[in-house]
Amino acid sequence: MQVHLFGATSSPSCTAYALKRTAADNANSYEPEVISTVYRNFYVDDCLKFVSSEKKAVKLARDLQSLMSLGGFRLTKWLSYSRKVIDSIPEAERAPSVVKLEPGTSLPSDRALGVIWNVNDDTLSLKVKLRDKPLTRRGILSVVSSIFDPLGLASPVTLQAKAIIQKLCKEKLGWDDEIPQTHCHEWKRWLASLPYLENIVVSRCFRPKDFGNIKNTQLHMFSDGSELGYGACAYLRMVDEDGRVMCSLVLGNSRLAPMKQISIPRLELSGAVVACRMYAMLSEDLDMKIDQAVFWTDSTILLGYINNASRRFKTFVGNRLSVIHETTSPDQWRHVDSGSNPADIASRGIDSSDTQRLQTWLKGPKFLLQELLGLPIAVCRN
Template sequence: MGGFRLTKWHSNKRNVLNAIPESERASSVVSLGRSDMLPSDKALGVIWDVNEDKIKFKVKLSDKPLTRRGILSIVSSIFYPLGLVSPVTLRAKAIVQHLCKEKFGWDEQIPQEYHDKWKSWVKNLQCLENLSVNRCFLPRDVQHVKNVQLHIFSDGSELGYGACAYLWVVDENDRTTCSLMMGKARLAPMKQVSIPRLELSGAVTACRLYEILSDELELKISTLNGPKFLHKNSEHWPRNVLDEELGISETDTEIKKEIAVHATTTNAIDNLLGYFSDWIKLRRAIAWFRRFKIYCRNRYLGHHLPCNNGNLNVTELREATDEILAHVQMIYFSDEITNLKKAKPVKKGSRIASLYPVLVNELIRSKCRLNYDLSTCPVILPNKHHVTTLIIRYYYETTGHVGKQQVLAASREKYLILKGSSAVKTVIDRCVPCKRQHGPFCKQQMAPLLEEQLTADKPPFTFVGVDYFGPLNVKLGRSIVKRYGCLFTCLTTRAVHIEIAHSLNKDSFISAFQRFTSRRGIPEKVYSDNGTNFVGGEIELRKNIEQWNKATISNYMLHKDIIWTFNLPYASHRRGAWERMIRSTRNIFKALINQQLLSDDQLLTFMAETERIMNDRPITAISDDCRDLPVLTPNMLLLMKSNTSTPQGVFDRKDIYAKRWWKQIQHLANEFWKRWLREYLPTLQQRSKWQR
């Protein structure tokens, strides 16, 4: 037993219990007197009546709502590992299955029909307490057995299927005992299954029961030789008692014996046509089959038909094509073919009556006004056959995936397809390469706002996004050189700071970043693209900042490490805050310069002017009421900020008249942030585009 020490022993024999120490017994039989009755015990969800050595059942149903969940909970609480209560629980499980079929929710109240069935089942469930089963399959006084047989029965119905096993024992005194050992029952599948298949499922369950019991039973089963009557002549076999009582004889002529024949017909040609997805491959395959048929007829039937060797020729492909088309027409136009063979016109209600059909070499063709040779008339084809789809796809691919009209015109030279316009459109709509090439572009959703864009009461340029734009052509002497704009935007106030970089390397970027921090202060967090100049600049900048932190610094100013965040590659939706600023800067640049060449001094002056225009732009809606406050712009806060740290504290409206100027500026800054939270921040809630 795995080396575990077994305790809590219980037995229906007192001498066995007395031989077990009290510390090893079950708690109910520790202090048991000689005259006391052996108490019952619970095991595996059932009750063991120790005195009678029988298994009994105790039904204790909890109060559950009459829903699918509540019913399933109650049914699952009734358990017996040997399956002896399966006939009882199967009815309740069928109620759950019907509720599942009708798609009732787990906590939805069941209708009155199932309510009545459930109440009836619960009422009859109490009778289960009157059922008792012998724990031991053999009587107590049996010492030796002569014959042991295992009988297993199975059956199936519309409700379910199952199997049960009986142990048949004959002792030395020729006494016979039969005990139910085990049973299993299953509901029929929700998908409708025939009764014979359900009976086969029951037989499979019976075989599994036999495997389990034959492995677990220590008794030697003697049923491998079958019952005794099988060893005698058929005259000694058991007779049908019902036939003898009714007086029915096997030679009675009034008895009609029914013979059921089940046949399944499959069309091999249709399966072959549906196997191929290419018109050329289908034609070649049919041509090879026709050649192989001629070869077999010559070899095995003694025919002398001409049979080609080597590769297929044009004649064989044409004959294979005609045979394919004739088969398709025979499926859809069989009545029309019959009339045309009798030289009769097709019926007026026929789909091809208006096409003036004629039968040429077993093929129905449409005789139009331009065709003098009937063999060149187009073959009439249905619109919903697989062969028609292959033909349309062939012309669609050979014409270079063009439009519907051109494909239809190309196919009309040989084939006239009923409802050809809709048939061609269906094939074009299912073309996978065209879906990939002409399908709509993926629409990305606007990214959620960064936490830094929603943080108020921070100095401008505390959280910064940086990107380059350009190149900008500058006149240097007699040559023209390139300059680049390095744009820093405040993620909170949407203020802009522009620096000129002479190149795109990391040294030029670090110089521009140092000029920016000298005038705007050191930011806490910087966002940028994954450009090599930014990556290299961040590494170099971190080394410099580490050196700054090692130096002796003043007590009132502390250099903080900058958190540098790089966007994911190709994630353009994550940098819209500064990409939009670059677009506005370019618009101003084009409007003011008008393709003029500037010098470095002129470019610096122009960038300062562009920065002023950008920071004077409104970030809130402009009101038509003159009594409203002026529109909110980034410059409202920039012109009140210095590069030093601003003292923090609580400030009142009267501080605007204070003699200490820094209190006046701080009050105005607080007013800016109040309006920022009230007027600007709500405008960021709605996604103006890319909603999906």
């Protein structure tokens, strides 16, 4: 064969190799940022990149087109929230929605790696398509799985639906058996509030347009566990030279507790492991310097586990503590009350109609917007 099959299992890795090989073969002819974009900002055949100015964006787009053409790749469907950048792209290479863009018209919405991107406002949101599905385990799972949420913005909402599926599994219902009336009422109530998910709108860029030069950047990780589940969330806290503070959700994760019941301290420990793994990924993937990292929990038992350096623990606890100690140091962990812990929302779940708690989840606790006076924060170890 002289071509790779479209849709084969090997196709994504072959595509990634070909792109990176093209960049490596021509690394001496282009600036490092162009080569780095190919290595870090392509996901299969999509590229997402942010630069600080329109001038840099125009030049980067031109250089990327030139570089990729050397490997036989033609970059198309270009889209930007800057009209100047769009105008610099030939019409044949633009996204279909902006090929004939009239002056004064609003920029359309599009998809960025499956997430709705409102180009005109430069915000990200979720799209919910309600389809009629039978009231069975198969139908419920189909609806829940149709919510594509890679950033975990709606993870506390979908946790409740996953809990319903878990209850049906415990009752050993078949995939196509009708669910009992009690669960039916619970499912219909969750389904009725689902359209509120479309009200979740977050800025694509963590840094506001009117924000000054960043003086300090912190990553705050929260974790929690409950009888229903456990979870973690990460918030980026930035302070500019004028003392203004900006805090936003970077990533969230909610998981159901195992069907075999385990203690709350162990669930808290599992949530802390999720937070540590989340932090390890973000410290590598975020293209910005993280000055400080802090981990928060409302469990004093968990803090006791982490700070205990002499006692030997059983396998379950010991394995998870080893992950925590490999990623963080004990002095990075802090105690927070349950009311101020947004991961409490992740572990217990909420209705999408609960606007107040949903905003707390998206923007973080109020104390992160304060000066945090008197709080010793450990230096981040990358």
